[in-house]
Amino acid sequence: MNKLTIDLGGTSLRVARLSDGRVIQIKKESCPAQSDEDTVIAHLENIIQSMMSPDVGMIGIGVPSVVDAERGIVYDVANIPSWKEVHLKDILESRFRVPVKVDNDVNCFVLGEKFFGAGKPFDNLVGITLGTGVGAGIIIDGCLYRGANTGAGEVGSLPYLDSDYEHYCSGMFLKRCSNLTGEQLAVAASAGDSDALDIWHRLGYNVGKLIQALMFTYDPQAIIIGGGIAGAAVYFEPAMRQSVQDGFPYRQSVKNIRILFSCLDGCNLLGASML
Numbered sequence: 404m405n406k407l408t409i410d411l412g413g414t415s416l417r418v419a420r421l422s423d424g425r426v427i428q429i430k431k432e433s434c435p436a437q438s439d440e441d442t443v444i445a446h447l448e449n450i451i452q453s454m455m456s457p458d459v460g461m462i463g464i465g466v467p468s469v470v471d472a473e474r475g476i477v478y479d480v481a482n483i484p485s486w487k488e489v490h491l492k493d494i495l496e497s498r499f500r501v502p503v504k505v506d507n508d509v510n511c512f513v514l515g516e517k518f519f520g521a522g523k524p525f526d527n528l529v530g531i532t533l534g535t536g537v538g539a540g541i542i543i544d545g546c547l548y549r550g551a552n553t554g555a556g557e558v559g560s561l562p563y564l565d566s567d568y569e570h571y572c573s574g575m576f577l578k579r580c581s582n583l584t585g586e587q588l589a590v591a592a593s594a595g596d597s598d599a600l601d602i603w604h605r606l607g608y609n610v611g612k613l614i615q616a617l618m619f620t621y622d623p624q625a626i627i628i629g630g631g632i633a634g635a636a637v638y639f640e641p642a643m644r645q646s647v648q649d650g651f652p653y654r655q656s657v658k659n660i661r662i663l664f665s666c667l668d669g670c671n672l673l674g675a676s677m678l
Contacts, residue, residue, distance in 0.1 A: 404460035407451060408675035410508065411466050413482020416447065418454050419672040424519065426669055430454060440485040448498055455499065462495060462503045463675035465511035467536075470553045472678075475505040481536065504678035508532075508671055509556060510547055513540030515674030516627045520667035525624040529617050530665075531558070532630035533610065537569045541621060561616060563609070568616070571609040574632065577602060589635040600638065607639030611646020618647075618656055629665035636664050 405427075410417045413436045420428040430453065435446050451462065467481040475492020495503045513530030516522035522530070522542065530540045537559030541548040548555050559569030570576060577585050580602045591599035614626055628636070644662065651657050667673070 405456065405458045406461045406463060406676045407454055407459050408672045409447070409451070409462070409464040410511070410671040410675070411447070411464060411480075412508075413467065413480075416450065417669075417672060418450050419669060420454055420456070420459070421673070421676050424673070424676070426672065428454065429669070429672070434483070436483045438485065440487075440489060443483060443485060444489070444494060448495070451495070451499065460501055461676075462499065462501055463511075463678040464491065464495075464503065464505045465508035465671050465675045466491070466505060467508045469557075470505055470507050472504075472506050472549055472553045475503060477505060504675070506549075506675070506678050507538070507540070507553060507556070509538035510540040510549065510553075511671045511674035511678070512629055512665075513542055513627070513674065514547060514677045515667060515670035515672070516629075516665060517542050517545075517674075518677050519673045520665065520670060521627055521663045522625065525661075527621070527623045528625040528627060529556075529621055529623045530627045530629065531613070531617070533572055533628060533632035534630035535574050537572050537613070539617065542623075543621070558613065558617065563612065568609070568613045572606065572613050576606055576609065577632075580605070585632050585635060589638060592635070592638045603635065603638035604642045606632075607642030608646045610639065611643045611649075614643070614647050614662065615651055618651065618653075618660060622656065623660070625661040625663060627663045627665055629670060633664050640664075 406421045408419050416434045417431045419426045466477045468477045477489050480486035491505050492503045522528050526545045528542045539556035539558045541556050588599050
């Protein structure tokens with residue numbers, strides 16, 4: 404059975420067709436995120452239709468929002484303001500007549516790593532994405548843990564310093580400190596700019612404290628880091644690893660945990676096939 408998977412973002416959407424766990428076709432288009440609800444849905448339906456074939460037996464979708472995974476309802480989708488409550492599963496099943504699974508995009512990320520990437524050896528792991536925001540997906544005893552409202556893993560909202568982790572571990576922190584994007588700040592750091600290097604160091608410290616919070620809460624075997632900011636790991640990883648060690652009371656946990664960076668192309672798309 405072939406599957407279609409969708410990674411729905413605020414600026415773009417990607418659709419892949421998979422066969423036996425391999426991506427055999429992929430398409431990327433811009434997302435009309437500022438349009439009304441029906442226009443965004445119609446655009447999504449059109450790109451799905453362009454990829455459909457008779458052997459597609461399932462559609463899996465990752466969405467940057469809180470999701471009622473059982474009923475396939477998405478709420479308050481990040482960067483798509485018109486999507487306040489969209490019954491996406493019902494809409495797409497009615498149109499395409501195949502089962503549709505919907506989940507949070509970071510849950511798709513950690514499923515991708517668990518079944519196709521660096522997470523394969525681990526039954527207990529956390530995947531975190533660092534980008535515009537901060538989120539986590541959680542695998543416990545080999546199974547995705549969603550919580551009662553598919554809200555487990557919203558670690559960016561945990562209090563930290565004078566705000567929360569999202570304000571200190573995401574692009575918001577970089578922008579606030581430098582008025583530059585992560586990409587621009589990485590270029591500056593690569594040129595040896597001391598201010599840029601200091602900002603990355605501070606970000607690494609904050610991410611280390613986020614990892615400590617995850618260790619206290621879930622005690623995973625591994626934490627796998629993805630998202631746009633992870634591409635600049637060379638500039639913040641040393642400070643991050645030092646921060647994880649500093650002040651953590653359980654030395655054996657620090658010794659045992661594996662902290663890895665995602666290297667899996669199309670991780671979210673692959674993970675959506677496992678919903």
